[in-house]
Amino acid sequence: MNPLPPLDYNPPTDPWLDVLYVDRDIIAVNKPSGLLSNPGRDPAHADSVFNRVLAEHPKAQIVHRLDMATSGLIILSLNKDAERHLKAQFRDRQTEKVYYARVWGTPEQPSGTIDLPLICDWPNRPIQKVCFNDGKPSVTHYEVIASDGQSSLVRLRPVTGRSHQLRVHMLALGHPILGDGFYAHDQAKALAPRLQLHAAELSFFHPYSNEARHVFAPCEFYSDAPERTL
Structure with a gap:
């Protein structure tokens, strides 16, 4: 559930899309605090991770979400097979989040x-x-x-x-x-200008190869976290 965006919804735009990893099946994005994961009903709340990715990848689908105030890692599928595979992993708790x-x-x-x-x-x-x-x-x-x-x-x-x-x-x-x-x-x-909560790590199985994968999103308020990528 995303909280309703404020009336003066002005999400961060620099960078427009912080892509951590992309291949034929998935894209991993580091979402800033203040940006919706998926669009709201009001056209004024259309700007979101999903719509920004969709502009470059027309078949993309969001498979999990973060609260608007939470920053960090979001994985999106880039085709139907990948969407089905990833949604099943989240549903069956085969993913691990940190x-x-x-x-x-x-x-x-x-x-x-x-x-x-x-x-x-x-x-x-x-x-x-x-x-x-x-x-x-x-x-x-x-x-x-x-x-x-x-x-x-x-x-x-x-x-x-x-x-x-x-x-x-x-x-x-x-x-x-x-x-x-x-x-x-x-x-x-x-004590903080924004919610100090960051989705830093996600472990899952790649929807094409079924190999175990891990992705890391740098955290702005924890700079000493080890950088680990796919």
């Missing part, structure tokens, strides 16, 4: 698993919330990479892919992601 986030404070445990069911807070959509009665199973592994006392850099590995999962799980842990306009308290929100 995110980095800068959060408020320092988690008490340096690593752990957050297992809290989530559901849309419908009157306040697109806000999500923990709900043990009707929520869908949602699991995130986390590891603290570094901390300066005021904030911490954490590595996040979602097992499930619920809307706003990482944002709500870190909030539930007591450590909201800095710059989060939906879930962070005022102090955490003020």
